[in-house]
Amino acid sequence: MTNDKFFYPPLPNSFLINFAQFIAPVVTRYIFQFELHIDRESTATIQQFSDRRLLLLPNHPTFQDPIVMFALSGKLKQKFYYLSAYELFQGFMTGIFQGLGVYSIRRGLVDRPSIAQTIDILTQKNSHLVVFPEGGCSFQNDTVMPFRVGAVQIAFQAMSKLAKQGEIPDLYVLPISIKYRYTQNMQRVIHQTLNRLEKALSIESNGSDYDRLRAIAQQVLVQMEREYDTYSPTKNALSWDERISLLRTHILECCEQQLGISSNSKEALRERTYKMEYVLKTQADALESETSSEAEISTGEPANKYSLIEKSIKRLLNFDAIYDGYVAENPTPERFLDTLTRLEREVFDIDKPPAKGYRQARIKVGEPINLKDFFTEYQRDRASIINAMTLKVQQAVQQNLNLLNGNG
Numbered sequence: 001m002t003n004d005k006f007f008y009p010p011l012p013n014s015f016l017i018n019f020a021q022f023i024a025p026v027v028t029r030y031i032f033q034f035e036l037h038i039d040r041e042s043t044a045t046i047q048q049f050s051d052r053r054l055l056l057l058p059n060h061p062t063f064q065d066p067i068v069m070f071a072l073s074g075k076l077k078q079k080f081y082y083l084s085a086y087e088l089f090q091g092f093m094t095g096i097f098q099g100l101g102v103y104s105i106r107r108g109l110v111d112r113p114s115i116a117q118t119i120d121i122l123t124q125k126n127s128h129l130v131v132f133p134e135g136g137c138s139f140q141n142d143t144v145m146p147f148r149v150g151a152v153q154i155a156f157q158a159m160s161k162l163a164k165q166g167e168i169p170d171l172y173v174l175p176i177s178i179k180y181r182y183t184q185n186m187q188r189v190i191h192q193t194l195n196r197l198e199k200a201l202s203i204e205s206n207g208s209d210y211d212r213l214r215a216i217a218q219q220v221l222v223q224m225e226r227e228y229d230t231y232s233p234t235k236n237a238l239s240w241d242e243r244i245s246l247l248r249t250h251i252l253e254c255c256e257q258q259l260g261i262s263s264n265s266k267e268a269l270r271e272r273t274y275k276m277e278y279v280l281k282t283q284a285d286a287l288e289s290e291t292s293s294e295a296e297i298s299t300g301e302p303a304n305k306y307s308l309i310e311k312s313i314k315r316l317l318n319f320d321a322i323y324d325g326y327v328a329e330n331p332t333p334e335r336f337l338d339t340l341t342r343l344e345r346e347v348f349d350i351d352k353p354p355a356k357g358y359r360q361a362r363i364k365v366g367e368p369i370n371l372k373d374f375f376t377e378y379q380r381d382r383a384s385i386i387n388a389m390t391l392k393v394q395q396a397v398q399q400n401l402n403l404l405n406g407n408g
Helices: 014-030 040-048 065-076 093-099 112-123 150-164 187-201 209-227 233-237 240-259 269-289 291-299 301-318 333-347 371-380 382-405
Strands: 034-038 054-058 081-085 102-105 128-130 172-182 359-365
Touching: 014 034, 014 065, 014 093, 034 065, 040 065, 040 359, 054 065, 054 150, 054 382, 065 081, 065 128, 065 172, 065 359, 081 112, 093 102, 102 112, 112 128, 112 150, 150 371, 150 382, 172 333, 172 382, 187 209, 187 333, 209 240, 209 333, 240 269, 240 301, 269 301, 301 333, 359 382, 371 382
Parallel strands: 034 359, 054 128, 054 172, 081 102, 081 128
Antiparallel strands: 172 359
């Protein structure tokens, strides 16, 4: 569709998709350590719309969620398109991803080629598109981050395009809830992970598992505060949530200043972080390509600055959705290991830690929403309807997560 060097379009290859769907159950079981589970009602709901325009909006708790959605497409014997972060497209896997129907978006800016591609897909009859509206991994199995409005907004733009051609089409949005559940007792794994973290942080093991978890988290928080020169004994009087919020804000503003980005406190943290990520890559690439910067590169100063900012960006995304009490309010093995995995990513500098054990990836589908029913209202008040529909989908995803958790 476009030759933009910063955009990777989908290039679906039926042979590749069919083969990948055929081997998906084996790959997911033995490599990614999960098996797909979807109830009959949810299966029937998706199959009911197999010949309709469909926008599937799942939550995004782990890096394996796109694989879960691809396994679902195979189980249903359907072909999906997938919108994915630009950073995914590296090396020989780029062509494979494109062949499976995956295409890129640069987060943190208006990616016009990607938006145009999305509109084009949603105007096609029988198209099925998967978009993760949280914008990135939440690393939380039970709760969702606020959904970004972009997916619903672009869906309405696709409808507007067809309306100008004399057709107001059906375009269904499906809320999809993904919940992982370990199939075995995880107590031994929890103890092993606690031991590794305590050893790395030189912490003595004391108290219950939850006491040990809090001691590790406290040490990580203090280390980060000291690293950014924000630690003060008086901060002990603040709640953890307040300290985490202050630290996030400090890191954001420092990185934005170093990158020459104007701070906007009203903008969501994740949006600001993605913008930094894009600007950082752009500046780093420009520095590397400029022959006039050879002397600077040899000193290592600019490269070191970018490395520190990159580390800060990873931290912001890792701890974006974390809050004090996540484990205490429902101390399941999944919540415990959600939090331990975040801490491992920080302490051991691991981007994608392997799965802690074999899991069941459970999917529940919410009530379909036909955006056609809201198109007239959308034409009168676009922002309000887009926000309302996005919130409606988010609430449906959370409600079904609660059902999968046994909380609703």
